[in-house]
Amino acid sequence: MHPYLRAYMSGIALPTIVVPFVLIGLSLQSSAAHEFHIEDVLVFPIGLVPNAWGLWNLLYVWLRRRREIPAGIYGAALAFVLAPLAFGLQLALGKVLWTTELFAVGFPAALVVYYLAWRFGVARVNNVLGIG
């Protein structure tokens, strides 16, 4: 199979596995716990994030043929791409959920989660598929 196709599939694997747990977690929460309808905000984690991971990993495999890049640092950099997209989508939908305070705490946490997910998740799947 083409290495870039493998890279895309390897990238989307982890977020695709997480999505059902997001759905279950949000469904179990009482609707009074948040001030939005679940379906209004799911477009980002379900529709865009897995594809973004796949394309980011495709770019990673392409770049790694030219220079050595640590997977964790590279993965954390994706958060800097996705955060403006997420905020832009919130603005476009008229449902801004982020406060400055929440972003100040949540974004560093997201960087760490992305770092670990790419270092131990995506890089591992890449190795298994022979593109690491």
Added chain:
Amino acid sequence: MNTLSDEHVRGLLKAAIPPPPTDARRGEIWPALRRRIHDGRQHPLRIDYALIAAVVLLCLLRPSVIEFLLLHL
């Protein structure tokens, strides 16, 4: 006109079609994949454990961070 016996046809087919992989050759796939999984294993450093602990602590102190992570990133 010549008539071919079943044995003759079987012999011709065997000669024309390459043999399927034997069980031994097929069995080599999984050990190879297993080897690749084990070889590629990254061992966590202390800083990784510290980062995991920090995120867990943050999620416990500020549960809204969990929703932030799940919904947007």
